[in-house]
Amino acid sequence: MSFTCNQILQKHTDIWHEATVHPFLENCKSGTIQPHQFNTWLVQDYLFVIDFTRMLARVLASAPPQHFDVILSGLAALKDELNWFKEKVAERQLNLATEKQPTCEQYCKYMHSLADMPYPVQATALWAIEFAYNQGWQLPGAMPAPYKEFADRWGNSDFTAYVKLLEQQADQVLQTASDSIQNQAEETFVKVAKFEKDFWQMAFNAVQ
Numbered sequence: 001m002s003f004t005c006n007q008i009l010q011k012h013t014d015i016w017h018e019a020t021v022h023p024f025l026e027n028c029k030s031g032t033i034q035p036h037q038f039n040t041w042l043v044q045d046y047l048f049v050i051d052f053t054r055m056l057a058r059v060l061a062s063a064p065p066q067h068f069d070v071i072l073s074g075l076a077a078l079k080d081e082l083n084w085f086k087e088k089v090a091e092r093q094l095n096l097a098t099e100k101q102p103t104c105e106q107y108c109k110y111m112h113s114l115a116d117m118p119y120p121v122q123a124t125a126l127w128a129i130e131f132a133y134n135q136g137w138q139l140p141g142a143m144p145a146p147y148k149e150f151a152d153r154w155g156n157s158d159f160t161a162y163v164k165l166l167e168q169q170a171d172q173v174l175q176t177a178s179d180s181i182q183n184q185a186e187e188t189f190v191k192v193a194k195f196e197k198d199f200w201q202m203a204f205n206a207v208q
């Protein structure tokens with residue numbers, strides 16, 4: 001029987017909506033997000049992306065060679081993204097020697113734990129993590145400066161095409177996975193969605 005990322009998504013539209021539609025993003029769109037909320041997100045997301053890069057390297061290590069091209073293109077893009085984060089943090093004179101907040105820490109630990117999961121589960125997690133930002137930054141529509149640059153980074157058409165390729169790779173291996181692995185992939189999708197929602201809330205709750 002067929003089993004795809006889209007089928008998982010259709011079973012969990014409520015939690016996915018919470019992961020991708022949030023007042024944090026709506027306030028970026030209206031220009032009313034407070035600097036301390038945005039800056040909290042920026043520093044915590046930089047710390048997240050460091051661990052996400054490590055996760056992607058571990059996904060590569062588990063992947064079949066025919067999936068290398070797409071994953072390696074993702075790793076190359078992260079090289080640029082990490083440098084870009086450092087520029088954005090410096091422009092705002094923020095402190096990179098900041099501790100991870102508990103939500104960020106828990107999400108990073110979860111990404112680390114994925115290394116013990118079968119590859120179809122890792123591929124589903126990777127797709128879900130990237131799709132969350134692709135949709136989250138795209139759904140509100142055009143954002144004003146300085147948020148436009150952030151929305152464009154994850155909402156642009158090249159990133160959308162990359163996320164589609166991640167979905168195709170995950171679908172390919174989910175198709176022939178056992179029922180138990182398919183269930184784990186679905187649980188992973190739900191976990192990622194909850195972490196994404198909590199991550200926006202963490203930044204939104206930031207105090208000055």
Ligand SMILES: Cc1ncc(CN)c(N)n1
Binds near residue numbers: 052
């Ligand atoms: C929390 C989070 N989730 C996803 C992404 C996209 N790599 C991100 N930068 N940050």
